[in-house]
Amino acid sequence: MHDSLTIALLQAREAAMTYFRPIVKSHNLTDQQWRIVRTLADSPSMDFHELAFRTCILRPSLTGILTRMERDGLVLRLKPVNDQRKLYVMLTEQGQTLYARARSQVEEAYRKIEADFTP
Template identity: 40%
Template sequence: MRTFSRSLPMALLRGREAVMRHFRPLLRAHGLSEQQWRILRALTEADTVEVTELADRAFLLGPSLSRMLRDLEARKLIARKLSKDDQRRSHVSITPKGVKLIEAVAPYSEGIYAEIARSYGSTELAELQDMLRDLETRLSEMPVRHAADAVDREPDFSSTSQTKRRPAKRKAAQGGS
């Protein structure tokens, strides 16, 4: 087994953390979480987006997104409208106040990107972004294998809890009285 430090998920998490360490203070200064920023950024690229599509674009789970949308709507940074076709669905758009916030944060965000590019190299950064997109594409095409069979072979390391069943009534099953 590879060392923990060479684990791809850990390397990706460490890289993400190294990047976000530079953006978090900027977002906090504007009263935004990383997830709220992702929502606003995703909304700047579309006039209106259905909530499930926004969840995909911003890479958020539905319950988390719902909570964040309530907060952003209360702050008048986004607007929600029920779908005309299906009242269970809603569409989200960024408001002029949300656009002003993006415009206020954008120059500082771009400054951070410029610092990262100077430190890491603009060519290397572009290559890294291309490689990560390629990794995402290739892995999304790869079938996901369920490893429960491998885990469940060892009773001490079972991935599912074994429920205790009552023993069958043997006399009834054997035809006895």
């Protein structure tokens, strides 16, 4: 066991991701892209800064990830006409469809984790 809480939390995250990573990869997504899809699935649109906070992705990294996701037709980035400093992000229909397909697989992975860690 480690004395470092941060290392222990990272190890726990990696242990959990062994259940989810194959699912995410089967949908041609990275871990970060899945976090974005999953987070946006609960909201019609979200402010860029809020999305960065909720997905634990640094804003400079999020910009590049969203560029690729927009190119792939999964998200749209929208700027309100009354405030060009703001940026909102939303899933496209294709992104929503991808989430719907992956959701049942992810829920099954959660059930497997619970079963594996329940005495």
